[in-house]
Amino acid sequence: MAKAAKKKSAVAMIVFSQSRDIPFNRIFLSESNVREVNVEEGLDELTHDIDRREDIVQGLNVRAIIDSDGSETGDFETPAGGRRYRAIARLVQAGRFPADGLVPCLVKKANAKTSAVDDSLAENIVRLALHPLDQFKAFKRMLDGGLSKEEIAEAYRTTPRYITQRLRLAMVAPSLLDAYARQEMTLAMLEAFTVSPDHARQEQVWERICGSWQKEPWQIRRMLTETTVPTADKRVRFIDIDAYKAAGGTVLRDLFSDDNSGWLEDVPLLDRLVDEKMQATATELAKQGWKWISASVELPYGYANGLRKLTGITEALNEEESVTHEALRSEQEELEAEYSEADELPDAVDQRLSEIEATLTAFKVRPVRFDPAVISRAGVFLSISREGGLVVDRGYIRPDDEALIVADGEDRDDGAEDHALGEVDRDGVQHTVISIGGQPAHKEDEDDEAIKPLPEGLVVELTAHRTLALQNALAGNPHVAMTALLHRMVMERYHFAAPIGCMEISVRQASFSAQGKDLTETPSAKAISERYDTWKAALPSDEDALWNWIAACDDQSRMALLAHCVSYCVNAIQERPNPYGGSSPTPHSLSSRLAGADRLARATGFDMVNDAGWRPTVDNFLGRVTKARIVAAVREGAGERAASLIQHLRKGDMAKEAERLLGDGGWLPEPLQLLPATNVEEMAADGDITAMGADSDSHQTRDEEVPPIAAE
Template structure:
């Protein structure tokens, strides 16, 4: 029975067999507005069955439409016995019909919505009326109409499900269809997210110091590829900005892909490129390489290259290098990296289950993370290993093993822990190895996947974020070199670290302890923190280490003088060279004054107050300061931090 019949609205009731029980008030109101805008006509007939109540029918499919009509009747817009067209079905099909209507339907495609809305908008229909007509919110209508800014070619790509709606929406920041298509075709698939699209279309200039520019080899490489550079006449370095973001991203992608091809040749199961590392990588397990000894010829070549590199670096430092020096250093560095890669190797089993990610490090250098194991690959590897162990057959089910209760397990392991503590306290040699092992797991491995029994926590302040030009910091570069050198000493696999530590002599363990502990030193003075006591101890630590700050740091125009006021510059020159030398500062422009200060202060040993170490006597730093500022806590704190901390802020 499928004939269309007309039934009075007040003769229609909700069907208890309708699988959909919940209707939002807002949704019913929106539908009522849509019905009103179309002359109180329904686009789709209701499906009903006869009710046990004489003359009444139950709505099998279309309950929301019935409620919307009832709302209109209660408002007096239509009669209570408003004629409703319906299709009658048998009662035994009610649940099946209701389920089909609610499940077997698909939301209208966003582009189809846009085209439908656009037809009405082109006729001058207000946004509110379009929203009411289609039962949508005004926000949805506006968002769909914004797709008019997107290239038809990209709309078709989205229709073909080759692009996400988030990506499509990102193109609405521009009206230039040709530029939109260029961005879509230029950005690599692994870096074609909404943020990258918006950044490329908004044409945000990229600084010469950006790590992407560093990766591709500098602005001159970008310019050689046809890129335009905007230069600031007031920029002392005249480095400039790359204005073509898409070109930069393409050059970055080509650089990463070139490295990826070399890494793929190593035989990994998968190799991917990524402009930045996802947090998911920290949860991935890893395979680690084993040490391989270089041949005598390879070792001799590595030693020769290392010596040549040092000689060229000394020439650059002395200002005696020619135009070919830096190019030669790049060649040497590349070859040394290749030779270092030969000092370790992965097993064939690891290559079959693990992969690598090619990315950019903080300084703009290529970074390869090898040996990463995806969860699915890990499960598959475990399954294969289990099958191999059982001769390819499923492990037979055995008797259920005895298991201690949680409470008893906790007590017995507490007893074990107490024994370990007392025995470790009696054995300083093992204790030293255990502490070194625990600390190295924290600082020497990016993703150790191994834990120590010692609950030793080590935090390390990221200094690069507090230094404007980290690559120009001698101390930071020296510490990174130290990290690299120790990277060749300790085992590559953290699972081997404990046994290795137990085999090391006492002196080596002490060196490693110093290296690991050095990561935790923090004398950074921030505006909001609670580390005044720690910074005070840093002064004592500096005195104990007999630190000569002048050997590591020198104030320059770019790194210091250009970031303080002219009054500060005048004070610095007065302290280092006298009032006469500082007399002309007030009449200079800021850039001239900064450059002048760098020349005058150079070689004097003068340092900004925050970079100095407070002189101490036989008692602590704070005790000495408090003797000179008795009872004045503010003055004591000022002696540690000084006004210059705020003065140098840009």
């Protein structure tokens, strides 16, 4: 025990250097200070901080200056604290601190083990910047202590927006703040969560992405605002965001984005304000006597199809407007002539030219007048432009509202005349029919006890239940399912009533954009046509009668009719694929199509030679390919000797002779050949089946095997 105590007492204890106040004019910058780059950076903020608090938070680190004899001179140098020294010097120069004022200093002891350079380096390296969360908490405590955001910003030489941004971190759920403190997310990600104040939603989003490698701030913002409307939306521009706020709407703001973007949280309120503003405009337009006004945020494509556009009369400029127009034109020409040689226009001149151009452009947009006699039969479309402006498109007449043309001397049918009018009240006054977003805009009397139509959303929900119930019932009744299938297919194939009924089934017959002259005369085409006519003669034309007829058929007839209708769905066309899809098949879908056609051919036992009666002729193949391909076809179908006999012939003669040689030999070109099942499956899986028939010279592999033939 005594030995341990003795050993412990032998350990040298640390003795800190002493502090003392030293006149500022006895302190000098040390050449040992390691900070040499950007020494003036941040001095304004530091000087301001010392000046506002009238004190320094940390004293200077100084060492006594020794003369040649090793004695202290009474002066000191500061190797650590150069920025504070320079800030105090600025205050002395500004008269805010006396030159001999006392400065708290830590005077390095004479037997210090470290050098002045070591002290300077340690002060600048061995320190840790404040964590953003700690900064936020400090600002929050200062704010709770009575300081305003502006005062805090002034104290730390920053902006109130920066203080607001840091305080905004309080909107993030505590669990997410903990995740940030554990470095599980970046500061930018944490800032993105401040878009929404809903802690439950924040935690839900974090739970979805925390395990993902994609955790970008923009993704977090998008997920948090997916049920909102951005302030850049044209509906927001149309009503003005201040109107939305005045109506009690809330806006989610992103204080950490440069564009200060925001999102409107109350979408129903936004839509109601849009409808009210559009209805107010429509009500004013209705005073002009239009029969109908259709208002919508976005008009559908082709909204005016089938309507007749009225040609109005554009109002000319009045005398005062004409004078103003000419004056502006003259001023514009004079300014452009005066500065035609200038490399750059003066700001005032450039601004004036812009104002003139805007005014002249406004003169071009003239009001259009319509004949009052036709306004009562015509209507107006209202919509919102991309920039949020109101678009008024006047003067459209629907087919039912066209005025009846009667010969001179004939009486007009009063009933027809009334049909052309809009809503007419008991006094015979026509009222404009206004619709907003496809729904009538007339406000119903709240005291009206009449039964109103069910809300559209409720109807959709109710019929969703009915749809599922019907699907389940149909799955349990194969006979009705077959009847429904046949009824739908026959109606589309024979009466072109697609789509009809509730069965979303389609029968699409492949179209042949390229076809030979003999296609309609083939046995297959004739058989299909005859079968079509036979069934047409037996099928009822009425939809309900057709259902009953199909339901009463025996199973054999139903299956025959089904096979007939399904046959129109076959598409074995081999065309040039398009890797980007569009109207043409992709390479993969083309491979699947051709593999399916071969599978269907094997399943039916179909053969192009024996069943379809196809033979190579001059018209359907031989006269439309190169001589090399003709020779290759004969070599493959009739042998090498037959091929050698036609090589010297001109192409026309060669094609005719090849037709004779191939004759009934059963030869087929590659697009008509049936590949072995294993090859088809492999090619379909690899996507190697290509449009071999896209052009007459696409079979390069076979051409290379044929000896070259001299050109004719």
